[in-house]
Amino acid sequence: MLVSDFIRLSINSVAFHRMRSMLTALGIAVGIAAVVLLTSIGEGINKYVLSEFTQFGTNLIAISPGKASTFGISGAIVNNVRPLSLDDAEALSKIPRIQAVVPVVQGTAAIEYGKRTRHTFIYGTGSAVPKVWQMKPALGQFLPDDDPRFARPFVVLGSKVRDELFGDKNPLGRRIRIGTESFRVIGVMESKGQLLGFDLDDAVYIPTHKAMAMFDQESLMEVDLLYAPGTDSEELSEKIKKSLTQRHGNEDFTIITQDQMLETLGSVLNILTLAVGALGGISLLVGGVGILTIMTIAVNERTAEVGLLMAIGARKQQILWLFIGEAVILASLGGLAGLTIGAGGAWLLGAAVPALPTHTPWSYVLLAESIAALIGLAAGVVPAWRAARLNPIEALRAE
Amino acid sequence: MIQLQGVNREFPVGDETVHALRGIDLDIEAGEYLSIMGPSGSGKSTLLNMLGLLDRPDSGSYHLEGVDTTSLNEENQARVRRDRVGFVFQSFHLVPRLTAAANVELPLVLAGIEPAQRKARVHETLEALGLENRSDHRPDQLSGGQRQRVAIARATIMRPAILLADEPTGNLDKRSGEEVIQTLETLNRQGILLIIVTHDPEIGGRAKRMLHMVDGAIVDDRANTEKAGADET
Known part of the structure; x- marks a missing residue:
């Protein structure tokens, strides 16, 4: 079976239940939008803070009196310093x-x-x-x-x-x-x-x-x-x-290179971005459950169709991939919508509230879309596997 | 072409075991026209599913075109179904989302045939069944008889050797049913082996060879002398 036919047939069934597909994709869209928006804000803050810290030049080393492991001006000067x-x-x-x-x-x-x-x-x-x-x-x-x-x-x-x-x-x-x-x-x-x-x-x-x-x-x-x-x-x-x-x-002194400082700061800010991204990820997970639900329903509804496909010579693997393809397309559509909403929202937010810096890195966008497709894959596997394992005779009897 | 030897099939139903097929021995030549009749539960559909490789015998052997089908794996059985067997069902089993043409095209799609080639074959097949101006209609826009003819087009587009029809007229009025049977008989005259399962003696009586089943066993297998060649008249 040609890959283009897999895609065409999957899109066909997604498009047939337009309303249902849209609502399911919406779940993923909200999740992806949340991830993109939150990481955009996180990245924006990250960039903003780093640029604030590098506005005084980058190749700097600061030496302060007293041995301290944290940075800043050591106020209490010990006796032998x-x-x-x-x-x-x-x-x-x-x-x-x-x-x-x-x-x-x-x-x-x-x-x-x-x-x-x-x-x-x-x-x-x-x-x-x-x-x-x-x-x-x-x-x-x-x-x-x-x-x-x-x-x-x-x-x-x-x-x-x-x-x-x-x-x-x-x-x-x-x-x-x-x-x-x-x-x-x-x-x-x-x-x-x-x-x-x-x-x-x-x-x-x-x-x-x-x-x-x-x-x-x-x-x-x-x-x-x-x-x-x-x-x-x-x-x-x-x-x-x-x-x-x-x-x-x-x-009796402390040397801090700006490289070290930026590294520490950068890792803290990255964790911040990751944390807000993970928050958005929770809604993505909920969207994934939505796809799992709708795919389970779809397999139940189309049991007779699965039987027919088997009768006209579809292999288990082909049936498996047809349903997985549907789930992935649902998720990817939702992902694309979410990206548009998220990136657009981030841009709007940046325009409306200039004090709140936002930045949407393309690597995150690609990552978010792949995650959406992956969620579709994961959510589609179980229902698709159930479809592929149906007994053709019993499946044909379902109507 | 088809050789069944000592084929048994049992199903667990609740606490009991139902013997759907008991020691079936059957030889069928290429191009024959068979009907399988019998009361419901006599195992005629099970036999048909067995012949179409949708079911496996618990014991016994089934040789199709010289190949022992019980030794084939799932994938190869699917390939034989796709290339050598066509199914026609009582409830048509058309995919409601797809147009008539797309439904007919499905076996070609599953076989991975190029779109350009598919289009020509779909057109040809629909034309042969007088459905060329229905090709863009969805199943719900077609009459029952048209639906069944689309299903027959789908069953024959791979040019199979065997056409298996399970109560093909069961959901049709008399006139549409007659049309469908004539369509099937025309295909048989062109060389396809046609097996029709039915409880309607009028339809079963049109076949050149009639099988009677009771309780999973073939109790009668005879050539239909009086009706032989009836389709020519």
């Missing part, structure tokens, strides 16, 4: 393949200009911020490459601080007061938006040693290193570890 100094940062910059280093100290302080005062984040950084964090000044320039211990009192404003303090006025060359010291504005950063609730534009950047003095810190909170693309980050972090251990006497 030596501070991470500007000298350490300078030494690290000499390691081959390190392109730039940003020593970071962070705190909050009041900023005054004229009669306006604003409490905001102060970042003590070096001159390499535009290169390492991939953020450019929109106006003027970033902090100059001064000797880190004697850097001049310049400040670069975040776009929001500029708006709040200066409005439409040109802030370049003005002096503002941060804490007790006076700084000259030499630049304004372009707007970066928010990262996990932090308003990155509501911040100012001053030289590191000024910030250390302002917040009375003897240690840097973090040193960010930018390495040349194509470098093995693990190998490099080994070198950094060796160099710093030599300087400090023991390993």
Whole structure:
């Protein structure tokens, strides 16, 4: 029997019970739509979070004082931990393949200009911020490459601080007061938006040693290193570890490469996507039961037809595949409808609620459709097997 | 062509065992015209199913065209049914979803014959039975006689050697029944071996050889001298 005839005959019987077939396919359609929609949202969130985390560049390594296994700024500094100094940062910059280093100290302080005062984040950084964090000044320039211990009192404003303090006025060359010291504005950063609730534009950047003095810190909170693309980050972090251990006497610092961070984050997000996908899978399972039910009914109704087919020379195998083909076609039709609904829904959702990112990966679409066909196959096997095993004489007697 | 030797068949019915066939010995030559008659439950349908390889004997042997059919596996039996045997049933057994042409085409489809070839053969067969302008009708748009003729077209499209008809006129009025019998007899004259199971003595009496069955045994097997050649008149 030709494959095209199998398909034609199966489609014929599916099309004959139009209403019934549509309702059965609907079960699968809802399941597939749920899977596609939920995984689209999951993937969208996944992509969104990863892009948020990579907007400051990708080839980064962060070193923070204190030995901690989790990432983040280690607040509690244990007794025998030596501070991470500007000298350490300078030494690290000499390691081959390190392109730039940003020593970071962070705190909050009041900023005054004229009669306006604003409490905001102060970042003590070096001159390499535009290169390492991939953020450019929109106006003027970033902090100059001064000797880190004697850097001049310049400040670069975040776009929001500029708006709040200066409005439409040109802030370049003005002096503002941060804490007790006076700084000259030499630049304004372009707007970066928010990262996990932090308003990155509501911040100012001053030289590191000024910030250390302002917040009375003897240690840097973090040193960010930018390495040349194509470098093995693990190998490099080994070198950094060796160099710093030599300087400090023991390993009293934590190195986190962004590769590691993204890997961890990625695996968490993938599990999230998988979990929501599995939720949709439950409705898919229900759709599969629907197909099983309708195929069982179909075999019962068509017992006499099975007998006839056997009498005119159909082999058991042919009857088996005819019914399985029907189930697979039902499921695939439902799957296609579900894909359209799911992908369309995801797109609509993305358009209607821009804050909720959605992304429908094609691999998921193909996977969902194959799963639908597979469910049809699985649901069709048992009824089809029953049909194929019918006794032709008894089957012919059924009417 | 057909040789049955000592064929027995039993069915369990409730607690009892029914002997549907008891020691059947039967020789049938190619091109014969047989009727099998007898009261209901006498085993005539069982014998017909046996001849059509829908059933297997519990004991005894059945040689069809020299081949011992009891030694064939399921797949080969299906192939013999498809290629050598045609069935006509009392209740037509047309697939309601398919047009007359598609119903007639089914055995060709099962045999995996190319669509272009199928179309020509279906047309030819329907034409021979005077159904060419009914080919696109569904069974529910056809009269009983037309339905049975479509079924006969389906049974003969593979050009089988044997045509088995189980009460072919049972669901038809007299006139349609007469037409159907004439159609079957025409096919017999063209060389096909025709076996009709019936309880209607008028139809059974038209055959050239008449078998009578009672309680699973053939009690009478004789040539129909008076009716021999009746179809020519």
